[in-house]
Amino acid sequence: MTRIVTVNTRDLSKSVKEGGCGECQTSCQSACKTSCGVANQACEKVEKK
C-alpha cells in the first residue's frame, strides 16, 4: 500500500477471546486520581513483543 501505513496495534475484536482476565491496574489508582483513561494501561496477559 503506497498511501496507507498501518501501525501495529492490538486487535480489539480478537481481545474478546483472549482478554478479560481482570488483572490489570484499576484505572486512575495512583496516577491522575481525577479522570478516567485506560488506553495507557499495560495488559497483564499480553507479552511485549
Next chain:
Amino acid sequence: MIHCFKFDDKNIVLDVYSGSIHMVDDVAFDIISMYEDTPRDEIKTLILEKYGDRDDVNEDEIEECFGDIEELKEQGKLFAPDKYEKIAIDLTKKNYTLKALCLHVAHTCNLNCSYCFAAQGNFHGERGLMSFETGKRAIDFLIENSGYHKNLDIDFFGGEPLMNWEVVKQLVKYGRSIEKEAGKNIRFTLTTNGIGITDDVIDFCNEEMHNVVLSLDGRKETNDRFRVDLKGNGSYDTIVPKFQKFVSRRGNKSYYMRGTFTHFNTDFVEDILHMADLGFKELSMEPVVASPDSPSALTQEDLPVILAGYERLAREMMKRNKEGNGFTFYHYMLDLDCGPCIYKRISGCGAGTEYLAVTPWGDLYPCHQFVGDDKFKMGNIYDGIKNTDLRNEFAQVNCYSREGCKECWAKLFCSGGCAANSYHAQGSISGIYEYGCELFRRRIECALAVKLDNLE
C-alpha cells in the same frame, strides 16, 4: 466508526472498533473520510479536482487506493463493525470482586491548598488518622473479597498519608506477611505532597511502593499559588529538593510528578516543561476538580487555550524525544500493541465495584472522590457492602450505557469517563462531563501523534 484527524504533517485514521491506526497521505485521508457517505464516482471527481495536478494522482491511483481500503476493511482494520454491545450488557451483570483499595490513612494535611477536592484533607468531615487495626482489617477485607484476582492494588492516600507514616509502614509489612499464603500479589502505591519526605520514607517507598505520586504544580509561582502551608507559605522550596532526591534514588521504579492546573495557569505546559527541566521524566498534569463558582474553576473561555496547550505539549515532546531529552506525560502514554483488552476498555476504572475507598474509620465509598458525601457511603470494612443498590448502579455505567458516549470516537480510550466528574457536572454518575470529554479527545489525538512520531 472511524476518526480522521490531522496533526501538523500527519494524517491519522483511527478505526474505533478494531483499534487499528493508519498513517495516510492526503489523498487516502480524503478518500477514507468520504468513503462511507459519498458515492464512489463523486469521490473520484472530488479527488481529481483537488489533486489532479499531481503526478501521482489519476484514476488508476484512486482505484488502487479504493482497493487498499477494501482490503483493510476485509481484514477488519477499517470500518470494523461494533460487536461489543453484548459484552457491555454482560459486564453490567457481572458479579464483581474487589481488586483495589484507596486507603485514606490520614484525613488531615500539612498543606492548606484551597483548590483541594478533599477540602484540605478532611473531606468535609472530621480530621483523623487511620489506626493500624483499621488498616489491617481493610487489607483483610480486600483479600477476603478479591475472588479470583491475583494482583491487588492498595494506594495510601489522604489528606497526606505521610502524616500517618508509621501506620503506612506497618500496613505494608502486614500485607507482605499474608499475600503469599493468600495467593495474592499486592502492589502498594503512595500519593504525597512531599512535605514529610525523609530518608526513611525514600528508602522504604523505593523498596516497597510499586508507584509513587508526588504532587507538584510546576513553576514556583504556580505551585505556591495554592500549595501553601497552614501559615500561607509556599511549599515549592521545601518539596522540590526532596522530590529530586526521592526520584534520583528510585532507580527503574515508576513515579509520577503530578500537578493540577487551574484557571490561573492555563499556560500549564510551561509548568510541565519546568518539571521536566528540574529532571523529572514521568509527568502528569490534571485539570482542577472544582465547583463552577470557584475562582480556580476552568471556564469556557479557557477551553481553546487549554486545547492549544495540549498541542504545544505534543510538539515539544516530539522535539525533546528527537533530541534524546524526552519525558513521558501520563495522558499521552498509549500502549498500542499490548494495551488493554476490550473488557477493560468498556468497563473502565472499577469505581464502586472493583475499587473502593476506605476512610480512617473504615467506611467504604465508591472511590476517593466520593468520600465525605453520605449519599455514597456503601458500607464498612467490618460489615461489608450494605448499599448494594449503589454498587449495582456503578456496575451499570460504562461507555455503552452512557447516552453521551454513543457517537464518540474516543469512548474505548476513556471507558465513558469518570463517574465523579459526571456526578459533579450533571448530578448523576451515568452522564458525562462534556468539558472533560473535549479535553480528553484532544489529549488522545495528541497522544497518537506523539506515539506515531516516535515510531517514524
